[in-house]
Amino acid sequence: MKAAIIGHGKMGREIEKILLERGHRIGAVIDEANASELDAAHLAGIDVALEFTTPDAAYGNIRACIDAGIPVVSGTTGWTNRLEELRSYCREKGGALFYASNYCLGVNLMFRLNRRLARMMERFDAYDVRIEEIHHTQKKDAPSGTAITLAEGIISEIGRKTGWVNEPSDDLSQIVVTSLREGAVPGTHTVTYESDDDRIELKHTIKNRRTLALGAVVAAEFLCGKKGVYTMDDLLK
Numbered sequence: 001m002k003a004a005i006i007g008h009g010k011m012g013r014e015i016e017k018i019l020l021e022r023g024h025r026i027g028a029v030i031d032e033a034n035a036s037e038l039d040a041a042h043l044a045g046i047d048v049a050l051e052f053t054t055p056d057a058a059y060g061n062i063r064a065c066i067d068a069g070i071p072v073v074s075g076t077t078g079w080t081n082r083l084e085e086l087r088s089y090c091r092e093k094g095g096a097l098f099y100a101s102n103y104c105l106g107v108n109l110m111f112r113l114n115r116r117l118a119r120m121m122e123r124f125d126a127y128d129v130r131i132e133e134i135h136h137t138q139k140k141d142a143p144s145g146t147a148i149t150l151a152e153g154i155i156s157e158i159g160r161k162t163g164w165v166n167e168p169s170d171d172l173s174q175i176v177v178t179s180l181r182e183g184a185v186p187g188t189h190t191v192t193y194e195s196d197d198d199r200i201e202l203k204h205t206i207k208n209r210r211t212l213a214l215g216a217v218v219a220a221e222f223l224c225g226k227k228g229v230y231t232m233d234d235l236l237k
């Protein structure tokens, strides 16, 4: 597989290592300075692109890959209010797009547990639910994409929760998501159900960025040669 790396930052560099370890080739590395090279001419011969950039850049980068006919795996967070629009565009153009807010296997297992637990807690309104996420101080967006996916999972199962807020709130219809930024933390997420008497916690701690990059490369291997719109659920089936 010949890959293009779009965004040669912390994730892009980790992805590069894993691509090479798994016997793939790097056909292009695109950063902000050469972002104008995201077109069919510059990407000729590329089988798949991996896009980990910034909330401002992701939409345009992914669209450019679709326009160039290059399957694209993206994990950039903080822009996903436009994800559905881009998925429709991809289908219209006959392109290939894989998106996940988190490529770590364990987090995706936690997403499933989270929905199952929420379904159980639907009946027990003595418990309120909240989410906490902790990441490194260089993270640009808050809350994390993973925390948003967790919140959406809970909202889909618990009728008394209709949205989330990223600030303190007494509104019981909202899930309070707290974002903390500490040192080099790769990503820690905790879902807490608390009553006056006790507390249930579902917690996931990422130990290193490699697990995220490996998941993205496995997604790229899965997407290669396919058309359509995919998520981690398709990969984990």
Ligand SMILES: NC(=O)C1=CN([C@@H]2O[C@H](COP(=O)(O)OP(=O)(O)OC[C@H]3O[C@@H](n4cnc5c(N)ncnc54)[C@H](OP(=O)(O)O)[C@@H]3O)[C@@H](O)[C@H]2O)C=CC1
Pocket (backbone or CB within 6 Å): 006, 007, 008, 009, 010, 011, 012, 030, 031, 032, 033, 035, 052, 053, 054, 055, 057, 061, 074, 075, 076, 077, 078, 100, 101, 102, 103, 104, 141, 212
């Ligand atoms: N889904 C998942 O599993 C994961 C998602 N992420 C998300 O991925 C994104 C990147 O994270 P991370 O690598 O830590 O961030 P970094 O800030 O380390 O890297 C971002 C890179 O994007 C580049 N960039 C900026 N603008 C453009 C552009 N227009 N075109 C191409 N490249 C550009 C930057 O280049 P320059 O320095 O030249 O500006 C930089 O190299 C974030 O949104 C993060 O939340 C991170 C980890 C896992």
Ligand SMILES: O=C(O)C1=N[C@H](C(=O)O)C[C@H](O)C1
Pocket (backbone or CB within 6 Å): 077, 101, 102, 135, 139, 140, 143, 144, 145, 146, 147, 186, 187, 188, 212
């Ligand atoms: O910026 C990061 O580092 C991460 N971002 C993703 C998110 O916003 O959920 C995934 C992971 O937690 C690391």
